[in-house]
Amino acid sequence: xxxxxxxxxxxxxxxxxxxxxxxxxxxxxxxxxxxxxxxxxxxxxxxxxxxxxxxxxxxxxxxxxxxxxxxxxxxxxxxxxxxxxxxxxxxxxxxxxxxxxxxxxxxxxxxxxxxxxx
Numbered sequence: 001x002x003x004x005x006x007x008x009x010x011x012x013x014x015x016x017x018x019x020x021x022x023x024x025x026x027x028x029x030x031x032x033x034x035x036x037x038x039x040x041x042x043x044x045x046x047x048x049x050x051x052x053x054x055x056x057x058x059x060x061x062x063x064x065x066x067x068x069x070x071x072x073x074x075x076x077x078x079x080x081x082x083x084x085x086x087x088x089x090x091x092x093x094x095x096x097x098x099x100x101x102x103x104x105x106x107x108x109x110x111x112x113x114x115x116x117x118x
Contacts, residue, residue, distance in 0.1 A: 034058050042072035044108050050074075068101060068111035078102035086117035 034057030041056050043064035052071040053059035059066050068087075081100055087109035089096040095117040098104035104111060 034061065039069070040071050041066045042068050042070065042105060050105065050108075065110070067105055067108065073102045073105050075102075078106060083114075084116045085114055086112045088112060 034055055037055055039055045041053055041059055042050055043053050043056075043059035043062075043066045045051055045062065045064045050067065050072045051064065053062070053064065056066050078100065079102065083100040085098050085101050085104050086095050087098055087104040087107075088094070090108045090110075095112060096109065097116040098107065098109060101111065
């Protein structure tokens with residue numbers, strides 16, 4: 001068990017977070033640790049707030065829904081720059097064209113691709 005614990009701590013520290021696994025992690029829990037990569041994503045937390053996570057894996061460990069790659073744009077207001085993105089509307093669950101990524105993020109829409117939806 002000591003060997004697994006050291007791997008769990010090292011993987012957690014390298015991934016930028018310490019996942020609370022308790023004093024003695026089980027092998028199944030140890031497999032849930034994320035690889036030490038930096039690939040920031042903006043994700044929606046279960047409490048409804050948006051947060052930047054160091055990787056999609058870390059976001060999933062926190063039960064957050066990934067909205068798009070990269071850091072959260074944040075702020076209360078978005079610019080009116082036309083840079084359309086296609087994203088899944090959280091209410092209709094259908095692709096919708098948003099004027100830019102900021103507007104899509106503020107609607108908690110999940111990014112699909114840059115450009116208008118077909």
